[in-house]
Amino acid sequence: MPSGALLFQSVILGLLLGGLYALLAAGLTLYFGIMRVVMIAHSAFLILAAYLAWWSHTELGIDPLLSMLVTVPLFFGCGVLLQRLLLARLRAVTLTMMSVLLTFAIAVVIEGLLGYVFSGTQRRIQLGYGSASLELFGGRIAVVKLIAFGLAGVALAALYLVMKKTTFGWALRATIQHRDAAKLVGIDTDRVAGFGFGLGLATAAIGGTALSLDTTIYPSLHWHWIGPLMAIIVVGGLGSVPGAAAAAMVLGLAQSLLQIELGTTWAQTVFYLALFLTLAIRPQGFFGGRLAQRF
Amino acid sequence: MPSVSKRLATGIAIVAFAAVALAFPELAPNPYILSVGIVVLNYAVLSTSWNFVGGFTGYISLGHGALAGLGAYGTGLLVTKGGLPSFVALAAGAAIVAAIAIPIGYAALRVRGASFVIVSIALVLVTLLVFQSWASFTGGSRGLNVPRPFPGMLRPEHHRVFFYLFLALLAIALTVWWLIDRSRFGLGLKAIREDEDKAETLGTPTFAYKLVVFVVSAFFTGLAGGLYALWFGDLDPIFQFSILTGSYMVLMALLGGVRNLFGPLVGALIVGSALEYFKVEFGNTPLHLVATGVLLALVVLFMPDGVLPALGALLRRLSPTTETSIREVTAGEVAAIGGEPQHAQSRNG
Numbered sequence: 250m251p252s253g254a255l256l257f258q259s260v261i262l263g264l265l266l267g268g269l270y271a272l273l274a275a276g277l278t279l280y281f282g283i284m285r286v287v288m289i290a291h292s293a294f295l296i297l298a299a300y301l302a303w304w305s306h307t308e309l310g311i312d313p314l315l316s317m318l319v320t321v322p323l324f325f326g327c328g329v330l331l332q333r334l335l336l337a338r339l340r341a342v343t344l345t346m347m348s349v350l351l352t353f354a355i356a357v358v359i360e361g362l363l364g365y366v367f368s369g370t371q372r373r374i375q376l377g378y379g380s381a382s383l384e385l386f387g388g389r390i391a392v393v394k395l396i397a398f399g400l401a402g403v404a405l406a407a408l409y410l411v412m413k414k415t416t417f418g419w420a421l422r423a424t425i426q427h428r429d430a431a432k433l434v435g436i437d438t439d440r441v442a443g444f445g446f447g448l449g450l451a452t453a454a455i456g457g458t459a460l461s462l463d464t465t466i467y468p469s470l471h472w473h474w475i476g477p478l479m480a481i482i483v484v485g486g487l488g489s490v491p492g493a494a495a496a497a498m499v500l501g502l503a504q505s506l507l508q509i510e511l512g513t514t515w516a517q518t519v520f521y522l523a524l525f526l527t528l529a530i531r532p533q534g535f536f537g538g539r540l541a542q543r544f
Numbered sequence: 545m546p547s548v549s550k551r552l553a554t555g556i557a558i559v560a561f562a563a564v565a566l567a568f569p570e571l572a573p574n575p576y577i578l579s580v581g582i583v584v585l586n587y588a589v590l591s592t593s594w595n596f597v598g599g600f601t602g603y604i605s606l607g608h609g610a611l612a613g614l615g616a617y618g619t620g621l622l623v624t625k626g627g628l629p630s631f632v633a634l635a636a637g638a639a640i641v642a643a644i645a646i647p648i649g650y651a652a653l654r655v656r657g658a659s660f661v662i663v664s665i666a667l668v669l670v671t672l673l674v675f676q677s678w679a680s681f682t683g684g685s686r687g688l689n690v691p692r693p694f695p696g697m698l699r700p701e702h703h704r705v706f707f708y709l710f711l712a713l714l715a716i717a718l719t720v721w722w723l724i725d726r727s728r729f730g731l732g733l734k735a736i737r738e739d740e741d742k743a744e745t746l747g748t749p750t751f752a753y754k755l756v757v758f759v760v761s762a763f764f765t766g767l768a769g770g771l772y773a774l775w776f777g778d779l780d781p782i783f784q785f786s787i788l789t790g791s792y793m794v795l796m797a798l799l800g801g802v803r804n805l806f807g808p809l810v811g812a813l814i815v816g817s818a819l820e821y822f823k824v825e826f827g828n829t830p831l832h833l834v835a836t837g838v839l840l841a842l843v844v845l846f847m848p849d850g851v852l853p854a855l856g857a858l859l860r861r862l863s864p865t866t867e868t869s870i871r872e873v874t875a876g877e878v879a880a881i882g883g884e885p886q887h888a889q890s891r892n893g
Contacts, residue, residue: 287658289665338845345657346604350794350844353606357791358837364830468830472787476669479662487658514677521670528651528659 259505261390265398267501269459272401273474274481274493275408276452282425282488283445286336286348291453292474293356294324298457299466300363303372313374313461314396320454328450329443331355336446337439356471363468373465397459404455405494408448412490421445425488477504477517480524485536492536496523557806569707575700578707584816585710586772590789591796591808592717593764596757598794599721599802600730602737603657603754607664609789610671611762615641615769616784617675617682620690623774630693634770641766642759649758653751656740665787672785688779706775713771714809717764722805724757733757788836792819795840801850810852815839 273295280288298320302313339347382391412418423431424438424445432438460466481500485492500520507516527534572578594608618637622628628636652663675682682688694702724730732753735743744750773779783789792815793808800811822832847854 281658285658287661335841335845340848343602343848346602346661347844347848349606349658349661350604350798351841353791354837354841354844356837357788357833357840361830361833361835361837364833369830472669476666480666483659483662514673517673518670521666524663524666525648525651528654528663529647532655532659 255509256506258389259509260502262394263502263505264498265390265394266505267498268398268401268405269456270477270481270497270501271494272405272408272452272459273456273478274485274497275405275490276449276456277478277482278485278488278490278493279445279449279452281482283421283442284332284336284348285345286352287345287479288352288449289349289475290352290355290359291449292471292478293359294327294450294453295457295460295474296466296468296471297359297363298324298454299461299464300367300372300457302458302461303374303466304367306374306376313376313458314400317455317458320458321451324450324454325447328447331450332443332446333439337442356475360468360471367468369468371465371467374461376462391463393462397462400455400459404452408452411448417441417444421448473517477520480520483534484523484527486534489534489536492534495536496534561809565711569704575703578700578703580817580820582703582707582710582775583820584812585707585714586768587792587796587816588809588812589710589714589717589768589771590765591793591800591812592714592721593761593768594793595797595802595808596721596724596761596764598797599804599807600724600733600737600757601754602802603653603660604794605664606661606787606790606794607667608761608765608793609787609791610668610785611641611645611765612769612772612789613671613675613781613784614644615766616773616779617688618766619770620688620773620779621682623690624688630691630774634767634774637770638763638766641769642763645759645762646755649755649762653754653758664790668785668787668790672781675781675785682781683779685781687781690773690777690779692777693774702775706771709771710768710775713764713767718805718809720760720764724760725805729753729756788833791836791840795836795843797850798840798843798848799851801852804850804852807850807852811850814851 273291277288277291280286280291298316301320302316305311305316305319306313335351336344336348339351376393382389383395410418412422420431420436420441421444423434423436424441428438431441464470477500481496482493484500485494485496500523503519503523504516507519568581569578572581590608590612594605597603597605615637618640619630619633622633622636623630626633648663648667652660676685678684679686692702694705697705724733732743732748732750735746735748736750736754740750769784796811796815797808798811799814800807800809802808804810819832822835826832843850
C-alpha cells in the first residue's frame with residue numbers, strides 16, 4: 250500500500266492532468282457536434298503549439314505563455330480555414346469516414362513537418378520556475394503543473410461563457426442542435442461552423458502551451474494524446490461537453506493512481522480498457538444525449 | 545451486366561498481370577528487386593484484406609496494421625515459444641487474430657462509423673503499448689527473431705519461394721472477395737454501405753453481417769502478417785504496430801478504388817513501388833510522412849472513388865457512345881413509325 254502522501258499527490262496530479270484532458274476533449278466534442286467529424290489532427294495541432302512555445306522560448310527568449318498571443322489567433326484561423334476549405338468540400342454521405350481520413354492525413358503531415366524542421370530530438374523547455382514546487386500535506390506539486398491546470402480551467406470557463414452568454418454561442422449551439430432549423434431562423438450556419446472549428450482548434454493552442462511547460466515533446470507524441478482523448482469523448486458520450494469533462498477527470502485520476510502500482514506505460518491502457526468496455530456495455534457513452542445514439 | 549468487350553478487356557488484364565507476376569522472379573535482375581516485389585505483394589494482400597471491410601461496408605479501419613502485427617507476432621511466438629512447425633503456426637496465428645477480432649468487432653460495430661474508426665486507431669496504440677512493454681513474452685523493443693521455415697535454403701531461392709506464396713495468398717483473397725461480391729451476403733454488405741438504416745429496415749442483419757466480414761478481413765490480414773513474419777524473420781513492435789501500416793492499406797485501397805476487385809491491388813502496385821523507390825532515393829526521412837499524408841488528402845478530396853473508376857469514366861467519355869437518350873432518328877422517321885403507340889397506351893392506361 251503506498252503512503253498517504255504519495256496517494257494524495259497522485260490524486261492532485263490526476264486532477265491537474267484531467268483538467269488538461271477536459272479542455273482538449275471539449276475541442277474534440279465541438280468538432281463532433283458541428284460536423285460529426287472525429288478530428289484526428291487535434292492532438293497534432295496540440296504538439297505543434299507546444300513546439301511553437303518551445304521555439305519561441307529557446308530562439309526568441311520569451312516566456313512560453315506569451316506565445317499564446319500568436320498561436321491562439323493563428324490556430325483559430327487555421328480551424329476556420331480547415332473547415333471552410335477542406336472539410337466542407339467532402340460529400341455529405343461519406344463525411345464521417347472521409348473526414349477521419351482527411352484529418353488523419355493532416356496529422357501525419359504535421360508530424361512529418363515537425364520532424365523535418367525540428368528533427369526527432371526530444372525537446373524540453375527550461376524555465377526559471379520549472380523546478381519550483383509547492384509542498385502540500387507531504388505531497389509535492391510542481392508549480393508549472395498548477396499553471397497548466399489554471400490555463401486549462403480559464404480556457405474552459407471562457408469557452409463555457411462564450412457558448413452560453415454570447416449571441417455567437419447561441420448560434421453555434423443552435424447549429425449543433427439542428428442545422429436546418431438554425432438556418433431557418435437566419436443563422437449563417439456555414440460561417441458559424443467555421444468559427445466553431447476555429448474555437449476548437451484554439452483549445453489545442455492553449456493546451457499545447459500548457460503541455461510544453463512540463464513535458465518533453467517529440468513529433469510523434471500526438472499519438473499518445475489522441476488515443477486517450479478519443480477514449481474520453483466516447484466514454485463521455487460523443488457530442489457531450491459535460492460528459493467529456495467528467496470522463497476526462499475520472500480517467501485522468503484513474504491513470505494517475507494506476508501509475509503508482511503499474512508504471513506509466515501500463516497505466517495508459519486504462520483509457521483503452523474504458524473505451525472497449527464502454528462500447529461493449531453502453532455504446533452511447535455515459536453522458537451522451539441524442540447525438541451519441543447513432544454514432 | 546458488363547458488356548462483352550469490357551469483360552474481355554478485364555480478362556486480358558488479369559491474364560497479363562498473372563503472366564507478369566508468375567514470370568517476375570525470373571525477370572528480376574537481382575534478389576533486391578525480388579524482395580521489393582514481395583513487399584509490394586504483401587501490401588497488395590493487406591489492402592485486399594482491408595477491402596473486405598472498407599469496400600463492402602464502407603467502414604474505414606485505420607487499425608488493420610495492428611491485426612497484421614498480431615498475425616506476425618502470433619505466428620512468430622507460436623514458432624519460437626510453442627515449437628509449432630512454421631506453416632501450422634501461420635494458420636493458427638491467423639485463426640487467433642480472427643478470434644481476437646470477434647470481441648473487437650463486437651465493441652466497434654454495434655454503433656455507426658465514428659466509434660469504429662476510434663476503436664481501430666485505439667487498437668494500434670494499445671497493441672504497440674502492450675508488445676513494447678511486455679518484454680518477457682514478446683521480446684519488447686529488442687524485437688523477435690522468427691526462424692526461417694526452410695533452414696537450408698539460400699537467400700535468392702528463399703525470396704523466390706515466398707514470392708509465390710504471397711502470390712497464392714493474394715489469389716485466394718481476391719477469389720474470396722469476388723465470391724462475396726457476387727453473393728447475397730455481399731449484397732447485404734453493400735446495402736449497409738449505401739444506407740444502413742434502409743438495409744436494416746429491409747431485414748438485413750446488419751450487425752451480424754458487419755461482424756462476419758470484419759472477422760474474415762482480420763483472418764486474411766493475420767495470414768498476410770504471419771507470412772511476412774516467416775519471410776522477414778525479424779519483428780519489431782515499432783514497425784509491426786505502426787499506424788502507418790494501416791494508413792498505407794487505406795491509401796492503396798482508396799487510390800485503386802474500394803468498389804473494385806482489383807482496386808487495392810492496383811493501389812498497392814502504385815503506392816508500394818513508390819514507397820520502396822523513395823526509401824532508396826531519399827532514405828527514411830520524416831518527409832515520408834508528409835508525402836503519405838498529402839497523397840491521402842488529395843485522394844480523399846479529389847478522387848474518393850479511386851483511380852480505376854476515374855480512368856473508366858475518362859475512357860467512357862472518349863469512347864463511342866452506345867447508350868444514349870438522344871435519339872439518332874429524324875422527326876420524319878418517328879412520324880413514319882407512328883409515334884410509338886404502346887407508350888401512348890400505357891400512359892393512358
